[in-house]
Amino acid sequence: MRLTKKERQSYLSQAFEQDPFLTDEEVAKKFHVSIQTIRLDRLELGIPELRERIKHMAEKKFDHVQSLSPNEVIGDVIDLQLHKSGISLLEISAEHVFKRNQIARGHILFAQANSLAIALADWKVALTGNASIRFVRPVRLGEKCIAFANVAEAHDSRLHVGVQTKVQEEIVFQGDFEVYRVGDDRGN
Amino acid sequence: MRLTKKERQSYLSQAFEQDPFLTDEEVAKKFHVSIQTIRLDRLELGIPELRERIKHMAEKKFDHVQSLSPNEVIGDVIDLQLHKSGISLLEISAEHVFKRNQIARGHILFAQANSLAIALADWKVALTGNASIRFVRPVRLGEKCIAFANVAEAHDSRLHVGVQTKVQEEIVFQGDFEVYRVGDDRGN
DNA sequence: CTCATTTTAATACCTAGTCCTAAATGCTAG
DNA sequence: CTAGCATTTAGGACTAGGTATTAAAATGAG
CATH class of the missing domain: 1.10.10.10 (Winged helix-like DNA-binding domain superfamily/Winged helix DNA-binding domain)
Known part of the structure; x- marks a missing residue:
């Protein structure tokens, strides 16, 4: 059978x-x-x-x-002065963390900082060139990350942006981003 | 009408x-x-x-x-030798790119490399400490990114991983990651 | 008004089913 | 061996949401 x-x-x-x-x-x-x-x-x-x-x-x-919508920007940009400074907010939620230990994955913090750095540039097409970053301490589920970005150097087609991300005044992430302009479009 | x-x-x-x-x-x-x-x-x-x-x-x-699993790992790890080397594959799809210009957002490439670097570590809890990265050339929609990771230095609670991401033999991304172990768990 | 574009209609066919009825097997207990 | 049950198979009618084709009608521009 x-x-x-x-x-x-x-x-x-x-x-x-x-x-x-x-x-x-x-x-x-x-x-x-x-x-x-x-x-x-x-x-x-x-x-x-x-x-x-x-x-x-x-x-x-x-x-x-x-x-x-893992799309345009990770984090909410709450303040932005083009080619000067910006602030972005991100609350770590379940989809941002490793299930095992509830710690935010590195690229989430990176994405917040990177998005902010790019948003600072008043260019139609802005991309990240180099970046040097430091994950100072792990960030856990539920913590609110505030990323502060400041332009250190501004050239006409390159921007050096320093980003510090804090949770309650405590630095958790630090990064230096070199953002560059593609093409010769100016303005937005 | x-x-x-x-x-x-x-x-x-x-x-x-x-x-x-x-x-x-x-x-x-x-x-x-x-x-x-x-x-x-x-x-x-x-x-x-x-x-x-x-x-x-x-x-x-x-x-x-x-x-x-849109969470744990970005990219498909197709080869992995713990504490030695690994290869990850990622095809850039619509949700990875800026709508305006179809270029992959930086943190996607970062995420692939970062995920791979962390996967290399045979530790229960592995996190990224420092990283220094370079986006060599923009990557576009549809391109297949192959990230090659190699451990440069291995200590008992720290790993230095170099990652090179290529599209058809052409380097598009380069990064050095310092991955560290949290806690005293050994093995996986 | 005429010609081309655009829209609508009508028909046959397709897949991957549902729902229903009926018939053919298989197996078991008496 | 056979009645009675579960199990399996078969067949027909119908469905949604189409494709593909042919043809007629409506519309707009010159």
Whole structure:
């Protein structure tokens, strides 16, 4: 005999979990049963059809993209004087930390400082060239990081920006960024 | 008159970007045109049908969840020899770039290198201390970044890691990371 | 008014299903 | 061996959300 119903259904659940993109037809071939059997199995196991499975995945992803929006700027720029100084605020939330120890990953602090440094430049296309940074002490979940940026040197196509990030007056991160202009566009 | 074809198509692209779950029927009602018109528009604009759009989103999510998990590590670590060397791969996708110019934001490259450097350390809690980095040339949407990390110095609670990121043999990013161990846990 | 563009309509077909009924197997107990 | 049950398979009707094609109607510009 092939497999019992129970055995098949158990493998079935696994299969769909592992690869949600399987059609009933593909699974039917895999298990050498008819497509109807697979459909009865899905019914009993409460596994929705291919299209529904895919849709749910897409919906979840959509939520993420919208809410987390890891896009233009990391941190809220609350003060900005172009080519002079700026301040950015970032509260460390769950998606910023290592799960194991609730410590913010380095590139989050870097991203806040880097975004701020670039925002300081009044150029259409500004990019980071060199940077030298120091993670002074670990930052934990829930802490509010305030990044202070100051322009140390300003040339017409290069900016030297120093950034200090503090949690309650305590320095947690320090960085020097060299931001440069691309192209000859001026103004925003 | 309603809208010209061009106007409608422009709004259409936006609409689908904003809400990829729209059916042609819904859109047709929104714009007060027939369903066929919408389909012609999609054809001309190269916008795939609802199911394909959803499927692509789900596929992306599936890739991400499996490998990137958008949290722990940025980039796919494809080779890793603890306390020695490692290689990580990252294809620059839309969420990594500035919309204006399709150039990858600095902290994405930093994140890839930083994640890799930390992955090299066989410690329960490893954090970045200092880092000195250089963005050699801008990286654009779609380019595949391969980060090569090598341990330059290894102490019992500190690691010096050099990272070079290349796009097709061309160096785009260079960084030196000092990773340190927290606590007295050894092994993983 | 005429011609080209644009829009709408109609039809056949597709996938990956659902839902329902019915028939064919398989297995077990009497 | 056979009645009775679970299990499996088959078939038909219908669905959403399309594609692809052909053709007719509406509209706008010269």
